[in-house]
Amino acid sequence: MIQITNQPIDAQQLLEAVRSPLAGAELLFIGTTREITGDRRTESLVYECYEAMALREMEQLAQQASQRWSLCGCAIVHRVGPVGISEASVMIAVSSPHRDNAFAAGRWLIDTLKERVPIWKQENWADGTSEWVHPGIES
């Protein structure tokens, strides 16, 4: 299950997608939109993506993780468009025979997604300003 959606993400769907009789561990990571960053308050977040390429990259991440950690299942769903405070912007679910591989794969998947997948967020700050988040670039 690899998806990009402009609707709220349903955790249950991801868990069902990775369910397997071979699994002894299911792990679900939920990335949520943070209201307070340092001393600034976020009013809302908007995500934009290059959908065709983002889906391809997410498929590749799932395949790589599945091979490297012998996963039973792997699901990645990212939300785009406006996302309210404390709502999920991304969910990753993995299942594996034992928990160590599930934790390792989940960690690698979210870290690598944030490095590679062409998705961007725009912070709309409570002070009325807004900015695209481009790590490594001074805005």
Added chain:
Amino acid sequence: MPPSESPGSTANEAIEILFFAQAKEFAQQASLRLAHIEHETVAELRVRVRAEIPRLETLLPHCMFAINEAYANEHSPIPAGAKVACIPPVSGG
């Protein structure tokens, strides 16, 4: 035929460059069509994009390029008809 296409280049050969996030805002457009140049690399295309859209000058060095939905390196040749993307540092998750 858009003015940026040189005589002899057909619509099929033209390349399209997509812009996202801050790059789209700076460029004030979501995409740009340019004539295909035989053996042109990503590094060479960067120079052409900067000349076409000077507002991208500060951001372009930070951007990756993708060719037909896959990351490319600076030496990658741009095929005719390619869909190229200018990808500023990503911030999903």
